Amino acid sequence: MIVHPESHLTAPGAPAAVAHGFSTRVGGVSTGVFASNNMHDKKGDSRENVLENRRRFLRALGLEPDRLFTVAQEHTVALVDVDGLTPELTLELEADGLVSGLPGVSLGVTTADCLPVLLAARDGKAVAALHAGWRGLAAGILDRGVEAVCAKAGCDPSSVWAAVGPGIGACCFEIGPEVVEAFLAAGFPARCFHTGVAGRPHGDLPGLAAWALGRAGIHEVQVVGGCTHCEPGRFFSYRRDGWPNGLQLSVIGIRDSSQGDRS
Numbered sequence: 001m002i003v004h005p006e007s008h009l010t011a012p013g014a015p016a017a018v019a020h021g022f023s024t025r026v027g028g029v030s031t032g033v034f035a036s037n038n039m040h041d042k043k044g045d046s047r048e049n050v051l052e053n054r055r056r057f058l059r060a061l062g063l064e065p066d067r068l069f070t071v072a073q074e075h076t077v078a079l080v081d082v083d084g085l086t087p088e089l090t091l092e093l094e095a096d097g098l099v100s101g102l103p104g105v106s107l108g109v110t111t112a113d114c115l116p117v118l119l120a121a122r123d124g125k126a127v128a129a130l131h132a133g134w135r136g137l138a139a140g141i142l143d144r145g146v147e148a149v150c151a152k153a154g155c156d157p158s159s160v161w162a163a164v165g166p167g168i169g170a171c172c173f174e175i176g177p178e179v180v181e182a183f184l185a186a187g188f189p190a191r192c193f194h195t196g197v198a199g200r201p202h203g204d205l206p207g208l209a210a211w212a213l214g215r216a217g218i219h220e221v222q223v224v225g226g227c228t229h230c231e232p233g234r235f236f237s238y239r240r241d242g243w244p245n246g247l248q249l250s251v252i253g254i255r256d257s258s259q260g261d262r263s
């Protein structure tokens, strides 16, 4: 199977025992507004096409497509430990974060401006996938994720690898003053905000995520970059295009060495 080289992005420095990727809109089989690498059918794309896009993506990473968990993502700080649950390609858990310590299981979040954040214990004993919109970020979803990975792997936050995937950039993330206030009240630094040309406040969502991960004790955070809003050729963006529209999928999983490394 041929996989388009720009169909997903990865972050440097991931533990060898872990596979991960952030999908783009490039290289899939979906058409129209979903062209072409759409990873969710909730806005009207054909389920068949979405599942084919998911299969290609996970196989390209060396992960089993039928062992994927995803979240319904309601901008909460709810996090589910999936170990002991049965995965399905289309199952969505009521949460904004997932954690696992089992090889062969994949965790995914879908986004179209919000940030996907992936975590892994450096020894490969635990991974987490987190959906971080501004509400979840301000409320502490990343802290919950770091705590869950450390508890499962029995490690310190300094032994956790963290990657912040593509989302809406500081260039485009115009927000109301109440959003700035919510972050400042939660202890986030004022340097993550600036005033745009029209005089409205803008937030640096990846910067806020990196800061939160640092506060949680992670020493080095990989920020993949890319603005979903101003790169229509690479990313779906809800803010730019509204619904119906496609979604990116970001995935992490512990490699199953009993299956061999096929990535």
Ligand SMILES: [Zn+2]
Pocket (backbone or CB within 6 Å): 168, 169, 170, 171, 172, 173, 227, 228, 229, 230, 231
């Ligand atoms: Zn932008």
